[in-house]
Amino acid sequence: MIVALCFLVPILCIPFTFGKRSIRRSLRLLIFAAVLSFVCSVGVLASWAREGTLRFADNWLVSDSTSRLFIALISTVFTGVALYVYNRALTYPLAARNIQKFVRSTLLFFSISVLAILSNHFILMWLLLEASTLAATPLIYHQKGSASVRGAWRYLLFSSVGLSLAFLGFLCLAEGFAVGFRVAQSPAEVSFFFDHLATFSAQACVHPWKELGLILLFLGFGTKLGLAPMYSWLPETYDTAPPSVTVLLSAIQFNAVMIAVFRIFEFFQPLQSDLVRYELIVLGLVTILVSAFHIVVAKNYKRLIAYASINHAGVIALGLGIGRSAAFGVVLYVISNALVKAILFLTCGNIKARYHTKSILEIKGLIKTMPFSGGLFMVGMFALLGFAPFGSFLGEVLIMKSMIDGQHYAVFALFFLITSIVFVAMGRAIFPMIWGEPNHETSLHGESIYTLLPNLFFIFLLLSLGLYVPPAANALLQDIAIGIGGIQ
């Protein structure tokens, strides 16, 4: 099966990274694995209408609309990361240090993430998310500086706590099902296979275990997504990790965790419980509020984008809590979010390489000093801020429309107010960086096609999401949105 190649190719490449191989060879291996996974994932995505849902590996893995789309998305981002790493390692000798180890961990991380997305069992998915966290940790402190070691430690600590909470949530759900089956005198056994869960009624899991379980699950996975109250790891980790690793965390791991949340929506209908619905809405609003405070005072552009990522996680939680017609907006927003973060963090790497600083105040006139990266940074920022015609704009508008439709006026007002503050604060910080009077002389050198091409492709996808989604892709997005409780 082609879908199996998406995780098998990277894992099979790992043994070839051992031994005394040249730097260039390891990097080519990374690009080979990324491009092949990308091609396979596109093939798998294109065959969705024909094949529908496929279960394989003795029913442990599933290839449905959700897993197909997100594997294609993360493979796209991974290819961009591979090209970026190739360019950086060949143009900057220090970057080539321990590159074999870096390539090995990256391939392992990607392979585990693909498997997590393909899982057809909640505990398997949880276990693979935990494994992907452990695989990502050495990548964060690859540079071995004190800041990156601390960033990696915070990441590991918070992720472990979050995933422990999520596991506790699954134990509560198992208890709820067991009690429910006993009360109903049903011979059914507790199972976390998706297809088994689809045959149970969501009511089979009794209160208060179901609510307690769902609350713990959203708190746990919320920690991995960077939702308040346990968000403080995210800015530090994203800031101190190498830009390529930040993209792996923000666009690949974020989406793998997002799939777990989508699956919870698909099989446990959490919005039937008002308590859980309000938990999501409150978590979303508090996260947006907290991120807004940090964005207003941010002095470091990489950290600023990290806070914007927290803000986006809040918008997603809010959209999920609102439910129904917001679901399609949430799906669009999640996809756009991955592409925007990939563009911005990869461009941040180019800017940092040129200016050797992350301070917003020390960089002026990017569009003149680094026309290509400056332009990409500008377009990425527009997409981040939710400007038309990008997919993020459409997603945000749909979520806001659903707030009005669902008569959540207070939530809408608060969201609108905070988003406006974020908009002004981001613009005030970033626009002088892009259009101000440069301190450096204008130069077109030092910008490689390897880092520009994937970003241009990401922008094309973002524009396509906002302007024109082909009917087949629209049907796929609708299917995912219906899965998480959306309406047509």
Add this chain to the structure above:
Amino acid sequence: MNYLFMSFLLALVMLLFFCSARTAIWAIGAQFLIAGLLVLRLDERSDIHTQSFESWATRIQLLDLLFVRSLLLPLLFVRLLKKLKNGGSSRGLSTIPANFVVWLCAVVLIIASYWFGQRIFPEDFQSSFQIGTTVAGVLIGFFILSAQSAPLGQIIGLLTLEAGIVLAEVLGRHEMPWFLQLGASVVFVWSLSLFATFLSRFSELEDPRLASALEKEVL
């Protein structure tokens, strides 16, 4: 069986009442050992548990609890602590402060846990006691985690939380397939190796010469 739960609680309290990293690590090992003994004991009561020693999942779980978590974990960490102390490291090795405020908070959390257990199973003392002990393990783990800024204290908090969750898993009604159980054990060992790496790295960072090592962002 309640004496096993009492022992678990005692090991939990020992963590807080003795200001020593070594005692804390052995107490966590004892908690995992008790969880393993509970797996052995629970098998005799098939009315509350469906596990059987014939299943590979239970065998792997027992091996994990009795060998890896209750023996390998304390031995690894105690040896590492000794090595780090000999190397002159001290800042990252501080553990839970043993003072009246900490004890009071811990007592309140334990009482709240048993109150919660009593609310869930008001007429079944055995079940309410079991739930109370499990919740106490999880809450004390969180308490230690939230009160710590040093890596070692945070690792102790995290492992205490893990012991509480393992107790909940042992009492639970869901048996994991054997390879998921094996995967959980592998992930735990992998986590331990990363914890040990971080402890070494943090103690290296105390050395100013090593701390000023290459900080440039390279990839």
